[in-house]
Amino acid sequence: MIEATNLSKRYGDKLAVDSISFTVExxxxxxxxxPNGAGKSTTMRMIVGLDRPTSGHVTVNGKPYAQHASPLTEVGSLLxxxxxxxxxxxxxxxxALAATHGIGDARVTEVIEMTGLDSVAKRRVGGFSLGMGQRxxxxxxLLGDPxxxxxxxxxxxxDPEGVLWVRNLVKYLAREGRTVFLSSHLMSEMALTADHLIVIGRGRIIAAGPVQEIVDRSTRASVQVRTPHAARLAELIAGPEVTITSSESxxxxxxxxxxPAIxxxxxxxxxALHELTxxxxxxxxxxxSLTQDTVEYHSTFGHDAPQDAPAASTDVPAPGQEASR
Structure with a gap:
């Protein structure tokens, strides 16, 4: 379990994390x-003792990270x-990492096989792609079975296979009763992976709770309707609390x-209705919706971009190929 109480971190004039409290069960x-700059990485660094809190405190499994006699068996981190x-x-x-905790070569071989590094285990890390470095x-x-x-x-x-593997891995570890805390900018992946969310903006927690609960209270559900008599139906269901948009006739x-009401x-x-979804x-x-007022770095593309602006690429690596940035 991770427990943070009134956790803050200041770098000079910048308050990166502002008195946040949360529990990761x-x-x-x-x-x-x-968003970028919200304080996620700083918070994670404070959890594992890489940054010292300006105020407040955080514990992992009941103790500050630095007080664990065998930290790799308590907390495994990828920062x-x-x-x-x-x-x-x-x-x-x-x-080398294993030697610091008396972990044998058998466990090293086990995590190499688990992460799909068998074929490159003897290669120098400097030549690894981003994806292989992540593995x-x-x-x-995972080395200390934390x-x-x-x-x-x-x-x-x-690559897609690797993303699926991470998703299944963290779900499996959570089902074993372990504490799993992860960040990602991929909302679609987080929706498939996470059970619970903590959302932070400008160093403060702005939402926390089960995934669907946060979605339901932060968005408005809609109904997709198709009918040859769209204009007439729109007149019938119009009202002060009803918003109707149409992209096709x-x-x-x-x-x-x-x-049901529609x-x-x-x-x-x-x-006659051809669709009611x-x-x-x-x-x-x-x-x-939650972070619109807390985004530190705004872009204009997509808001005021010209109509003939090029679409973003949707290409992804083929299964089995790692991205090499």
């Missing part, structure tokens, strides 16, 4: 979300995948009216 995957000696092989990097970082975090796992952007640079998106209004008027808000919608 065992048996579930807790996601840590926030900076490239924090390795680039001249060492992956195996020797892990063996090595996860292997190091009770608590802290992962900062663990799927960064991984026979299509409506309705916010503020339920699917269906009953259509039936009473003899209007409730649409729940997404985690991405909820995140954007």
């Amino acid at each position: 065992p048996g579930k995957v807790t996601g840590f979300l926030g 900076e995948a490239k924090a390795v000696h680039t001249g060492r092989s992956a195996r020797n990097h892990l063996r 090595l970082g996860i292997a190091a975090a 009770r608590t796992l802290i992962l900062d952007e663990p799927v960064n640079g991984l 026979e299509s409506l998106v309705v916010v503020g009216a339920t699917a 269906g009953e209004a259509a039936a009473a008027a003899g209007i 409730p649409v729940r808000g997404s985690l991405e919608d909820a995140f954007m």
Whole structure:
């Protein structure tokens, strides 16, 4: 379990983390979300003793990290995948870490196999792609078979197979009763992986709770309607609390009216419906709504971009290929 109480961190004039309190419980995957500069990485660094809090305190499994006699068996962390000696092989990097805790070579081999590093275990880490570096970082975090796992952007640079593997791994570890705390900027992946969320903005917690609960209270559900009589139906269901938009002549998106109410209004008027689909808000919608006033670095593309601006690439690496940034 991770417990933070009134945790703050100041760097000169900048208050990076502002008196936050939270608990990360065992048996579930807790996601840590926030815009760039929100204080996520600083918070994670304070948990494992890499940064000293300006005020407040944080414990892992009942103690400050530095007070654990065998920290690798208590907490496994991936905070900076490239924090390795680039001249060492992956195996020797892990063996050096293992030696600090009397962990044998058998466990080193086990985490190498678990993370898919078998074929590159003897290669120097300096030649690794971003994705392979992430796998090595996860292997190091798992080395002590820890009770608590802290992962900062663990799927960064991984191919689709690697992303799926991380998702299944953290869910499996949580089911074993371990504490799992991870951050990611991939909202779709976090929606599939996390059970509970902590959302931070400008150093303060702005939301916390089960994933669907946060989505439901931060977004408005809509109803997708298709009918040859869209204009007439829109007139029937219009009201002060109802918002209706249309991108096609026979299509409506309705916010503020339920699917049963729309269906009953259509039936009473003899209007045929070709589609009546409730649409729940997404985690991405909820995140954007929650953090819109806390984003430190704003971009203009997508808001005022010209109509003929190029679309963002959606290419992803093929399964089995790691991204090499």
